[in-house]
Amino acid sequence: MSTLIKRKVAMAALRADDAQGQPSIHSIRYRKKDGTLGYKAHVSKSFRHLPGASKYRGQVSLNHEFLFRNHDESDPAQQHFRILIDLLVEVDGHIIDHTNGEYRS
Structure with a gap:
């Protein structure tokens, strides 16, 4: 059974x-974004800027996304990717609680 962890602990x-x-x-x-689940087995944080008009900002609270590097991808151009923090479901098998405790019983 998976354990529940707070969003800030996961980050x-x-x-x-x-x-x-x-x-x-x-x-x-x-x-x-289409509602299906995705899984990546070996990722780490990344500091690389992705191509585009705007650059990745290091302060996560300003852009609401996390920049990752996929270590299972052999093509260096495809290794770096972004995920909106709100779309993260699990980290290392721990389910992420995005509620900040507002639904406690």
Whole structure:
């Protein structure tokens, strides 16, 4: 059975570096815009700017998205991708609680 973790705990885990100062590797499950679920087994945070008119801003609260690097993708041009934070469902098998506790019983 999966455990429930708060959104800010999930974001902190995704931003954490390992003991050597490299981004830590995680598995994520996310909801795609068409409603289906997506899964990536080996991702880490990324600091690379994606092509386009606007650049990725490092302060997550301003852009509501997280920039990842997919370590299972062999094509370097396809390794970096963005996911809206609200569409993240699971990190490392832990279900993300996006409610901030407003629905407590």
